[in-house]
Amino acid sequence: MEAVIWSLIVLLGGLGLMLPTIDCLKESSRISPYLTVLATAIALGLLTTLVGKSGYLFNGVLRIGPLATYIALIATLGAFLVSLASLAQAKEWSTSPSLYSLMMLALLGVYFVLYVADASVLVPAWALVSVASYVLVGIKKDDNSLEAAAKYALMGVASSSLLIFGLALVLGVTKTSAFVQFTVVPHSIKAILLMGVMMLIASFGFKLGVVPFHGWLPDVYGGAHPLIVSFIAGVIKLISIGAFLRVLQPLIPSIQNEWFWIMTFLSVITMFYGNLAALVQKNVQRMMAYSSIGQAGYFLIAFAALSFSNTKIIALEGIGLHVTTYVLAKVGIFVGLAYFARKGFDLTLEGLSGVGRKLPFSGTSISILLLSLMGMPPLMGFWSKFMYIFYSIMEVAPWLAFLGIINSGISVGYYAMVIRYLLFSDPPKVDVKEETPDLEIYVLVITALLTIIPGLGLINVLASLLS
C-alpha cells in the first residue's frame, strides 16, 4: 500500500511541481492540460487498488480505510472531470500552467487529509490544500476573483490559526499526536477538551461553510470563475469532511452529549440559512453558493448521528454516499454554468431563461443534477439524503430528520425555479448550439449518468464499499 501512496506523491506532486517549467520551455503549445487529465485518470486507477483495504502506513501517520478511500476516489473523479472541462475553458488563460499545477498539488493534499492519522501530517496537508486554494480562487486576476481571493485567504488564515489552537488544546489533553480513540476523560480537563473541539469545529466549519463561519462562501462561490468554483466546491471542500471524520470522530465518545447538541444546533441554523437565503437570489451562481451552505447542513445531521453507536455505521455510509451526490452535482452544475458563460449567457435567472431548449444536453443534465440535490426518488440524492442521512438520525432524534425534510421542501423552491427558467421558458433569440468539441457537455452527461445509474438498485453495492 505504501507503494501506491508513493506513486501518487510522485505522480501528482512531481508532475504538479514540474508543469509550469515544462510549459515555459515549450512555448509553442501547452501540454499541461492534457498531462493533468492523464495524471488524474492514472490516480483514479491507482486509488482503486486501495479499495477495501485498511491499515496503518508510514509508522502510523497515515491510516488507510474504506470510507477515506471512497471519498478520495470521488475527489479524484471530481478533479478529473474539472480538468476535462477546463480543456475547453481555461487552456488559453495566461495563468493556466499554474492552474493545473495547483490543482494537482491540492488534490494530493486532499488525499493526505483524508488518510491522516497524526497531527504532524494534518498541519502540512491542511496548509498545502488551503494555500493552493487561495491562489486558485484568484488565478483569473479580474475584479471578482480578486475580491473572492482576498476574502477566502483572510478567512482561511483565521481557520488555520484556529486549527493550530484546537490541536493544541485537544492534543494537550490526549497527550499524543496520533488521532486515537480516546474515551476516559477526567472531569477536570473535559472543559479544555471541549474548548479544543469547538475550535476545531470552527476551523473545519470555515472550509465546509457552516453558518456562523460562512461569511466568505457566497462571495467566493458566487464571484470566482465557475470552473474554479467547481474545483473548490467539489474537491477542496472534502478536506473538511475528511478532517471531521479523522480528527474529531475519535473524540466523540468522551463528549458524546455535547457533540450531539453542538452538531444539531449548527445543522439546523446552517440548513435554514442556506436554503432560505438561496430562495431570494437572482443570480444562479450565487444561488448555488447558498445551496452549498444548505448541503453542508445535511452533512452536519450525519455528524450528529455519529455520537450514538447504534446509528454510527449508517451515518458513516450516509456521509460517503452524500459526498458522491454533492460532488457530482456541484462539479456538474458549476461546469454547466461555466459553459453557459462561455456561450455568452448572463448567469442570472432571466439571462438563463430558455437556454436549456437551445442547449438541450447540458440543460437536461443540469436539471437532473438539480433534481438529485433536491432529493428526487430514483436519483442518487434521494438515497443519500433521505434513505441514509435522515434515516440515520430517525431513531435518536426524529425531529431533526423532520427539520431536514422541511428544508428539503424549502430547497425545492429554488431548484425548481432554475429548472423552470432553463427548460420551460421561451428560448432566447440568439444563434448558439451545442457542438461536438464542447467538452463541458461530456462532463455534464457523465455526471448526470453517474447520478442516475447508482439509484437504480446499485446503492447497496456502493454502500458495501464504505465499510
Added chain:
Amino acid sequence: MEVFWYLIVSSILFAIGVYGLITKRNIIRMLLSAEVIFNAALLTFLSLASLDAAYGAMGGAIVIIAISLSAAEVGVIVSIAIMMFRMRKTLDVYELRKFKG
C-alpha cells in the same frame, strides 16, 4: 503552575487578534491580527505540550512545522494585497464590494 501564566498570556493574545480581525478593514492589518491569533495558538501548543515528557518533543516539532508553513500563507496573502493595490489602489477590504449592502 507556570503553564497557567502562559495560557493567560495566550488567551490575551487571542482576544487581541480576534478584536483586530473583526474591527480592522485594511488587509495588512487583518493579516497581522490573524498572525497574532496564530502566535497565541503556538504559545498554547508549546505550553500544553511541555506538561508531558513523551509528547513534548512531538509538540515542539509540530509547532516548528506550523511556523514554517504559515510563511507560505503570509506570502500568498501579501501577494493578493499587492495585486489588490495594483488593481484598485486601495487596501480596504470593504471597498472591494461592488454593490454595497
